[in-house]
Amino acid sequence: MRRPLDPLRSIKIKLGAVIVAAVAVTLVVFTIGVRFDIPTIVLGLIAGSLSLTMIQFLARGMTSPLREMASAAAAMAEGDYSRRVTETSRDEVGELARAFNLMAAELSETDRIRRDLVANVSHDLRTPLSSLRATLENVIDGVTQPDQKSLAAMLAQVDRLGALVTQLLELSRLESGSIPFEPVELELDSVILASVRELGPDAERVDVAMPRSNLRVNGDPERMHRVLANLLHNALRHSPAQEHVSVKASSQGNSVVIEVADRGPGLDPGEETKVFERFYRGDSARSGDEGGAGLGLAIARWIVDLHGGSIRAERNEPSGCRMVVTLPMT
Template sequence: MSGPGNGSGRTSRNGTAAGGGSDAGGGFKTRPWSDLRPFSIKAKLGLLVVVSVFITTGLLMVALRTDTELRFITIFSVIASMLITQFVAHSLTAPLDEMTTAARAMSHGDYTRRVRAGRRDELGDLAATINRMAADLEAVDQHRKELVANVSHELRTPCAALRAVLENVVDGVSEADPETMRTALRQTERLGSLVEHLLDLSRLDNGVVPLHARRFEVWPYLSGVLKEASMSRSASVLASGSGNASRTDVHLHLDVSPPELTAHADAERLHQVVANLIDNAVKHSPRHGRVTVRARRGAAPESLELEVQDEGPGIPEAERHHVFERFSRGAAVNPHGPGSDGGTGLGLAIARWAVDLHGGRIGVAESPRGCRILVTLPGTVKPSG
């Protein structure tokens, strides 16, 4: 025998007492009735059975008291039960037909179809889920179309320029001199950069980019990133033959405090973040402007705060949440002046994804002048891969 409050002493696999166990309040509790809602399909079917039984019982009592033949009572009972069943079945199958039509439309690429979701039963929950799924699929489809259109637009420009240069050389309009070849080289490099950015984003989207976090000193690391950025700009000027393709007039400044500051992150991914932020800041800087890279300890233990600030026109507050989207380009005050070449619009998107891989945050911070991008890394990234 079991003691008081222990039920039968036997527990089923779903954690409820089998054989009529008691709950904490001493009341009887079974799993099927605990899931029953007032307007659920279970309740409606149960009500259908109860009503049919009451009708049949009532008609039998009438037959016994009035000496009515049993066959008439049976016919009336069957007709009444069928009418009630038809009413309940129609209320259940009509929403299913609507959902089937919507699902068939979505299978053919029409994600604008919605179903009514005002019911307070399982079918209402299913309708709301289908509407959410349709909205998500519509957003994904729209994003795919925009991505294809943007990629096509970005690839068309350098391809057309490269084709024009090569056609001029083939037709004898221009000679294959070093200047012409440098022009073709610039367009080829632009194509290569765009393809590399797209591949980076594809790897990030698919989650195949592992993090190899390690601890390193921030000052020599960022100093090397700035040096590479300066060398890259100088090499671009030599290849182009002019200063219009790259901004060598912008000064890069590094500010790390304290000097012995260390960080724990994936150095290669963090290099993508800083390099893209510097490239974006340089493009939008005024002539002889200054880009400052700051590094400080974060508020959380072992966290790191990085800032990249320029002296350009800045980003309007209404556009700050768009600048990290793919192919988004911040508005410039002078679209024909320095910084008018916004690039492909993928650099900040890659920076955001790299920061997200670290579990950090990136955003546009308030600044009295120019644009200030703030990156916060948690400092507790676990190595992977």
């Protein structure tokens, strides 16, 4: 609900307006009263009560947002982030109310992410654990033999658990800033070639194109390597078998652009930003057995942000997905 003094931009002006109005009322009462010979004491009482009523009307709501904030803050301390305060006034209290509402929205979003995180982590840890447990039970009960095949299946589940825990640790370390970020001058071609080499037999499926060989960026070698490894793993995983993926590095103005492209099914429309969210997995990744945890791109985005760059996903014509990383050039 709007209040009479809401359009005024400062508390000082509002107080001034209230005082001027009170003085005006007093003057009017005295001018009229003197003409009718009313005793001064009575005039004083009338003027006083009229002024008080008017102040009550004009100043209505000047401090109520403060009271609202105090009670909303108390609710927040108890874990209720849904409360918002009135922010119609344009003065300092209104500004404070707007900042308060913004903070409440941020906190509520952080709280939602934290809840999702716990739910997702528990789910992702439980799935491989239950399947491991089922296989072990079968072996113990003699339903299956502890042969090469069942042991390999168990190892795969253990690997999955291990990878998930490693990624979670990495993400939490990145977010808490507990690992210092110490950028050094990096030669991009050696970082890219090293990441490709590490793919083992899959390295044969990666075509590297670097028109300029002396591209340099300021970065943390381990982390840059992580970004490339995550993008390459995704590209290879989503490509049809034997199909090649391509890595290209080039300079554009003051930036270095790294592109990893594949000829897989690509992303669905609207997925381009979602894939960078923690635990987001496309339908195929969620249903498939070898799908990851949905953390690879979230980690990549974190690292690229840390380097002052940006990452985006786009369509690779005629088909597939292209991840574009832009970093400031040294």
